[in-house]
Amino acid sequence: MTTVAAKPATMAQALTRALRDAMAADPGVHVLGEDVGTLGGVFRVTDGLAAEFGEDRCTDTPLAEAGILGTAVGMAMYGLRPVVEMQFDAFAYPAFEQVVSHVTKMRNRTRGKMPLPLTIRVPYGGGIGGVEHHSDSSEAYYMATPGLHVVTPATVADAYGLLRASIASDDPVVFLEPKRLYWSKDAWNPEEPASVEPMGRAVVRRSGRSATLITYGPSLAVCMEAAEAARAEGWDLEVVDLRSLVPFDDETVCASVRRTGRAVVVHESGSFGGPGGEIAARVTERCFHHLEAPVLRVAGFDIPYPPPMLERHHLPGVDRILDAVGRLQWEAES
Amino acid sequence: MTVMEQRGAYRPTPPPAWQPRTDPAPLLPDAEPYRVLGTKAADRADTELLRTLYARLVRGRRYNAQATALTKQGRLAVYPSSTGQEACEIAAALALEERDWLFPSYRDTLAVVSRGVDPVEALTLLRGDWHTGYDPYEHRVAPLSTPLATQLPHAVGLAHAARLKGDDVVALAMVGDGGTSEGDFHEALNFAAVWRAPVVFLVQNNGFAISVPLDKQTAAPSLAHKAVGYGMPGRLVDGNDAAAVHEVLSDAVRHARAGGGPTLVEAVTYRVDAHTNADDATRYRGDAEVETWRRHDPVELLERELTERGLLDEDGIRAAREDAETMAADLRARMNQDPELDPLELFDHVYAEPTPQLREQRDQLRAELAAEAETAARQTGAPEGGRR
């Protein structure tokens, strides 16, 4: 393999590259969704695929989410590997019945005879000034549905690696794309894109001794920034990027919390019934004797996603994270 | 003076000429359901086919009775009988080739069995087991679908995929009259028509969705009329006339296989039994209505045709019934054996590889089962053992 110098690439470019490579490697990989063909998707993630692979491989479907996912189920039954694009998080809900009743159960109810290798790409989360229905964090719904893998990249390398892994998986995967990271750039070497952890593994993005920030997707960058800022106050924060919500990597998360003794879970989606509650409970159950303070959550408010003019008040930012970190001095206070 | 005249100089530019994209006339269903039995069309019917249909209908009727009896004995958790609808079930399945696929709903056990699935396996879900019982690939039968109409887009996707791969496979998707109100019905028909997917949609209009009659379900002139709006042909057929169902379905299958795209067939029939064994049909319909339909019974219609034409006599009828009795006795005997379920298998097919979380939970259940076995062993005074 020739070594190509790492150049800045956006997450959207890495996703496109992952789709293109997967389609080139396996003729069974088909992309379908609304506007994915000629337009290349509203975020341009499928740009050029219809031109390169033809409209049978990258198909503009009628405007119907249940139909898109439902027909993809049938395509997977016949041995194809469909990758469907749901245009926005909140527009995937019409397809939710297919997710819950069929996508996640086909393997189970046929006793393993009919696995469904399909990938459901969902652009999710806020921070891009979208109007209503364009900024939902829907991960808790998918996490609560057995039979799905739920992954979400926070880096350009992961966007490529996790999407390739999702398409290669013999199980259905909900691939959550943090919208506000589409245009974020990392140095990325497209010639060695496979050097990411496999699905199901979390990664320590920054090591530290005094507390662990547990996060994923859109909130990783915010947590990294908070960790830098916390140094001034004498906190040496570790940051864990979950990458995969299902399966959940208890091992990496708990190893970190046992080292630091304190943890804050950070995500954009609402707190009540959200991913943070599950994560905090798991950490508490497994690390209780190592904990110096309760596991805290910094999350979006429990409100419908606010309008663009107010979303900055909703999204967990550096200050809110630092505030929680301050509250981790539990022992001293109580 | 009108407003237009006031404006004086206003000259609207004519819009571009409008053309319908498809002539709706050939897509429209007949005014009356198509019939073969007792009409001139019967002269053209293949007598061997009629005999086969008859034998299958008699078996199907007996299967429904036996399965209903098994619910009373607690051997089946539930059974949605298709008594009265056997012609739709069986004639439709027989219109398919071996390489074709069937997408059944929960009431379509007879169609499933007609595809060659073991009658006991076809009842696995209804028995209260956790899986669908049969291997879908063995006879190309999708799992029975309990949510209404959700299996229809699967049929479209599979047929579409088969065509992309160059296989001339047709998918037959079955749905009830109530199911046609679901969004998935609409989405499936629309996708199929746009993609010209080789799919045949068969609506068994049996008059009711549990208790709700057709006139509260739709205001359409017929369910077959719905096809026109999607740009596919709609056909209306007497669902109690096995020969007619077979002919119409065969036409639609041929049309699909030849690249003509999907067809929507409405078979007009009646659900003679209650919705399931758990339903009380007297709350929403009278005996007189049921009686009218009993006089238009699919088995009797075919029996009369065959007898009148000298193709069936008393011996033939007796032979068909004896054959059905043998099938029923076998079904009874095999259903009376307690199925052996392994609770630990519940964890095996959620993912290709169980997640760490599922492994933990499987270990937990394994420990609970071992403890249960030990307690049971202690109580019966038997030596300790059991699953570990």
Ligand SMILES: Cc1ncc(C[n+]2csc(CCOP(=O)(O)OP(=O)(O)O)c2C)c(N)n1
């Ligand atoms: C999506 C969905 N909603 C509700 C039900 C509950 N349900 C089961 S059968 C039925 C009536 C279906 O009627 P129809 O489609 O006419 O089929 P039939 O039972 O008459 O064969 C209903 C409402 C269901 N199974 N799925």
